[in-house]
Amino acid sequence: MTLPQAIDLQAKLATFEGHWQPSTVSVFNGHDVMVAKVGGEYQWHVHPDSDDFFLVLTGTLWIDLPEDQTVELRPGQLYVVPKGVPHRPRADAEATILLIEPTGAPNSGDVATATPRRVI
Template identity: 70%
Template sequence: MNAAIDLAGKLATFSEAWQPRTVSLFNGHDVMVAKLRGDYHWHVHDDSDDFFLVLAGSLEIDLDDGTTVTLGPGQLYVVPQGMRHRPRAPHEAQIMLIERTGTPNSGHLATAAPRRVI
């Protein structure tokens, strides 16, 4: 890959919420973009952290300990592995995620969004 990746351009290719798209690979990890709207369900990743970087809009991440992390453009948060959490976006948020390739976004393969590469 010799060209820069245009994240806004990649985000413009789809409209579905909560359906990450892989835009690059990095040391065995998928670098993904996603659009988020509304509430996602509570879930946990038992064997990996969950990385969120907001590109546009705002994102709230409710944590099992009762706290809520609020992120705006240019802000990131890493949910530690084993921490139950629920991301939500009252209005559309555009984010970047980095996860080990094969990590289910929902915490479980049976409910995960399929891996899509764009």
């Protein structure tokens, strides 16, 4: 039996340049484990069928929520947006994050506006 190798997240992040392009680095119990570089604002969106998991690796990420609430995340901090809650992640400077979502779930909550699934 061949077991998987350890995954170097920084090496995976070094393979691409663009922001808001989550890339799958592993699969865990039917969920994509993804890394992304982020900067500026992403669109307001909602995931009607699943929670949205964010873990900050570098930089600072803000997640805007309804009723003018904002969660600030620094390296090593995570936040789970409950399913059905509108949110908008943003970063004033480049940050890197790890995301976990069900495989095939659109990252924008809508197939029409989602980034295509990329595996690196």
